[in-house]
Amino acid sequence: MSSGKFDFVFSIGGEAGQGIATPGDILARVFVRRGLHLSTYNAYQSIIRGGHIFLTVRVSDEEVLTHGDKIDLLLCLNQDTADRHVGLMESGSRIVFNSDRIKINNPKEGVFLCPMPVSELTGGSRNRLIQNTVAVGAMVALMGMDFETLEESLVLRFQRRGQAVVDENVAMARAGFDYTHANFPLFAQGAPTGSKPLAVWSGNDALAMGGAAAGVKFYSAYPMSPSTGVLHWMASNARTLGIMVRQVEDEIGVANMAIGAAHTGCRSMCATSGGGFALMTEAVGSAGMMEIPVVFIDVQRAGPSTGVPTKSEQGDLWQILGASQGDFERFIVAPKDCLDAFNTMPELFNLVDKAQCPGIVISDLVISEGRFSVDPDLIDMHPVIDRGELITTPTASNGYMRYKNTETGISPRALPGLEGYVHVVATDEHDENSILISDEFTNPHKRRMMVEKRARKFRLVAEDVPAPELEGPEDADVTLVGWGSTYGVIEEAVEQLKLEGVTANHLPIKWIVPLKADAVSEILSRSKKIIIVENNYSGQFYRYLRSETGVSVDGHVRKYDGEPFMPHHVTTGVLEVMAGKTDVFVPYQEVVV
Amino acid sequence: MTTTTDVAEGRSVAPLTARDFKGPVDPDWCPGCGDFGILNSLQRACAEMGLRPHELLVVSGIGCSSNLPGYINAYGMHTLHGRALAVATGAKMGNHEMNVIVTIGDGDGYGIGGNHFTHTARRNVDLTCVVMNNQIYGLTTGQVSPTSSTGMKTKSTPYGSVEPPVNPITSAIMNGATFVARAYSGDVRHLTHLIKQAVKHKGFSLIDVFSPCVTFNLDNTHAFFKGRVKKLEDEGHDPSDWKSACEKAMMWGDKIYTGIFLQRELASLDQQEPVLNEGGPLGFRDLGLERKHTERIIQRMM
Numbered sequence: 068m069s070s071g072k073f074d075f076v077f078s079i080g081g082e083a084g085q086g087i088a089t090p091g092d093i094l095a096r097v098f099v100r101r102g103l104h105l106s107t108y109n110a111y112q113s114i115i116r117g118g119h120i121f122l123t124v125r126v127s128d129e130e131v132l133t134h135g136d137k138i139d140l141l142l143c144l145n146q147d148t149a150d151r152h153v154g155l156m157e158s159g160s161r162i163v164f165n166s167d168r169i170k171i172n173n174p175k176e177g178v179f180l181c182p183m184p185v186s187e188l189t190g191g192s193r194n195r196l197i198q199n200t201v202a203v204g205a206m207v208a209l210m211g212m213d214f215e216t217l218e219e220s221l222v223l224r225f226q227r228r229g230q231a232v233v234d235e236n237v238a239m240a241r242a243g244f245d246y247t248h249a250n251f252p253l254f255a256q257g258a259p260t261g262s263k264p265l266a267v268w269s270g271n272d273a274l275a276m277g278g279a280a281a282g283v284k285f286y287s288a289y290p291m292s293p294s295t296g297v298l299h300w301m302a303s304n305a306r307t308l309g310i311m312v313r314q315v316e317d318e319i320g321v322a323n324m325a326i327g328a329a330h331t332g333c334r335s336m337c338a339t340s341g342g343g344f345a346l347m348t349e350a351v352g353s354a355g356m357m358e359i360p361v362v363f364i365d366v367q368r369a370g371p372s373t374g375v376p377t378k379s380e381q382g383d384l385w386q387i388l389g390a391s392q393g394d395f396e397r398f399i400v401a402p403k404d405c406l407d408a409f410n411t412m413p414e415l416f417n418l419v420d421k422a423q424c425p426g427i428v429i430s431d432l433v434i435s436e437g438r439f440s441v442d443p444d445l446i447d448m449h450p451v452i453d454r455g456e457l458i459t460t461p462t463a464s465n466g467y468m469r470y471k472n473t474e475t476g477i478s479p480r481a482l483p484g485l486e487g488y489v490h491v492v493a494t495d496e497h498d499e500n501s502i503l504i505s506d507e508f509t510n511p512h513k514r515r516m517m518v519e520k521r522a523r524k525f526r527l528v529a530e531d532v533p534a535p536e537l538e539g540p541e542d543a544d545v546t547l548v549g550w551g552s553t554y555g556v557i558e559e560a561v562e563q564l565k566l567e568g569v570t571a572n573h574l575p576i577k578w579i580v581p582l583k584a585d586a587v588s589e590i591l592s593r594s595k596k597i598i599i600v601e602n603n604y605s606g607q608f609y610r611y612l613r614s615e616t617g618v619s620v621d622g623h624v625r626k627y628d629g630e631p632f633m634p635h636h637v638t639t640g641v642l643e644v645m646a647g648k649t650d651v652f653v654p655y656q657e658v659v660v
Numbered sequence: 661m662t663t664t665t666d667v668a669e670g671r672s673v674a675p676l677t678a679r680d681f682k683g684p685v686d687p688d689w690c691p692g693c694g695d696f697g698i699l700n701s702l703q704r705a706c707a708e709m710g711l712r713p714h715e716l717l718v719v720s721g722i723g724c725s726s727n728l729p730g731y732i733n734a735y736g737m738h739t740l741h742g743r744a745l746a747v748a749t750g751a752k753m754g755n756h757e758m759n760v761i762v763t764i765g766d767g768d769g770y771g772i773g774g775n776h777f778t779h780t781a782r783r784n785v786d787l788t789c790v791v792m793n794n795q796i797y798g799l800t801t802g803q804v805s806p807t808s809s810t811g812m813k814t815k816s817t818p819y820g821s822v823e824p825p826v827n828p829i830t831s832a833i834m835n836g837a838t839f840v841a842r843a844y845s846g847d848v849r850h851l852t853h854l855i856k857q858a859v860k861h862k863g864f865s866l867i868d869v870f871s872p873c874v875t876f877n878l879d880n881t882h883a884f885f886k887g888r889v890k891k892l893e894d895e896g897h898d899p900s901d902w903k904s905a906c907e908k909a910m911m912w913g914d915k916i917y918t919g920i921f922l923q924r925e926l927a928s929l930d931q932q933e934p935v936l937n938e939g940g941p942l943g944f945r946d947l948g949l950e951r952k953h954t955e956r957i958i959q960r961m962m
Contacts, residue, residue: 285753
């Protein structure tokens, strides 16, 4: 529940192949051009045709953090959608549908039905997808918006396909728009206009753009849902921005190729999901040992194994914490939302460059495939770039040692190709001068020195990472702790709890490593009650937090059905735990897709 | 940055000798190991081509053979088992002006790294892959390898291997490699010549080198190869004839061919990639983006 004056949710349901994305995109454009904020969640399945797809878009005149708790307007593109979701529609909501083909059975009292005689309105058009455009016209009308912005968005969407297609779509949208005005009651509160036009992007766009802004010159990937959007963005912008993009034979190759490019001086990154990340893990440790900065992104989906490829979960935390054998230093960060994902990339690249080690970003389907509005002025494509101690020009190199045991632990890194800096980087343990200490003679003192050198540099650079901060009143009844993508849903739950008479504050954890355990312990020591919210079964983050801080907590809200939390799930869970009804609350997922 | 040819033709520095390519430590290979011949050939080839140490990146995997970057005076990467070709591809894309030589073993190249072998060949990445093929897993003390002959008795096949070996030459040809050669490490002069040809070749070049393991492979010894290897060039083989190349590559008996089986001209990956057209090596370029591009990107999101 956003506190904005206007808080509106519409959903579009149908089967794969019915073109749900198109009306979703068109309407998203209409809203952001109008200056309205939005957050979308698309529930889909791993099929190209058929099944059930359900797109939910929440719109507000203030920033929106989640797709919300309710649906005001439902567009049914098939009978299945109507049958599945009619029960979610409450009094005052509206259902738009093609009355030639769809029947709404047993709507609750007070639900307005808006049957569209599509065949009549389209003059019997045989274009299967044209019902979508008619519906978009109807939806824009119901929300009290003018036709002009919709027309602009339609032109934008279809202009590449020629004037005839543009004309047909504008005419059909107009028909739907006019028919709705003539026949149905519009929503009492029309969509307002925001102060300035906004932009729209997905989390995967944001991760890719953040990488590009950080100066990524090499991106490698193997397609895997829900991370593939990063590859698509990179591939489509590669030539303009001078980025080398490679689709590789497997994720093992992806990770190792990125490391090779990183060694030659490119800022390099790769994205995948949990299964692909499993294949990358050995390479993560090799970057740690060779001291090559490189960024890996794991966009989590529901596991284990192939799992539920198009559903979300926060289930990869322990895989990431344990990725690669041995003790080595790496940054692990879980951005809280789309804009944060963007801003995290340059920040992380600076850290890994300075510490000469790998960094891992944990995203998930909710952030990566969600589409969100953003104030374009907040997208800084020219952030500060700090490459740390990097030698890029041949100067006095006397006695250069790649792994020099310096006071800071940071050994200046010379790029291959420079005269006078010839050196080897090695995945075997090595001495300051890269000579392997594993084969000829194992030298325990040198080994200890190198382990400590790597640890020292990381500790130093990790000081740049901010400690987590408590949001909300210090003396709240309960502290909700979450990590990564649960940020928005917990923020909204805090507001909902206020209405229930419970004051809550929120400790969002973004940096997993370094965790800043002392700061976290200090904050939590003042909490009256602690509840951890996470999107997995076993409380992965709780177990990590406990291992690092010793903190014990009062209860948990966990969800592991593949669908993301809705705000009321968290609210209900907190209330149940506070009332002593349960220690671990698992919400019921009402929207079944 | 300078290329091989520039160095050979244009520079007024004293020519280097093979000794100048000696690394900081001596090899820890067993006395008599075939790998010595490969290292020597590599150092000689580099000197004879007029390469300078900083113009060369040697990338290895894991195994006896893969300790080589420590023994040669050049930029080196000692990567993971099987991953040298992937790492080397990334490095070549990051700095396409470097000469990249990959030195790996038969397990590295054809076993655990087989997928990368296929695709690096197909992509025609401009690097030279020297596979130090001893037909055995040496560093793990003698187990069967992808190139071990059928029937070979090893610690993991005490009753004799029932599997046929991979044929690196025909595999590479079928994968689309543009330069495919075989050598014997006991013939340093011939191997040196082949390495020079391979490095000069623009595109992916494979040299599969018989490199006898004197400790764990008592079947494929120096004595075994000495009497059998025959040079293709001595028999007038035409390296543009892939069918003949495959026929000759499959011969394994009294006569085993070495030399260049196949060579053809095809644009290499870096030549095909427009991002590398101008601006020098990617890894040395400025990181900032141009505002005209970033403004357009954000405009498209509105």
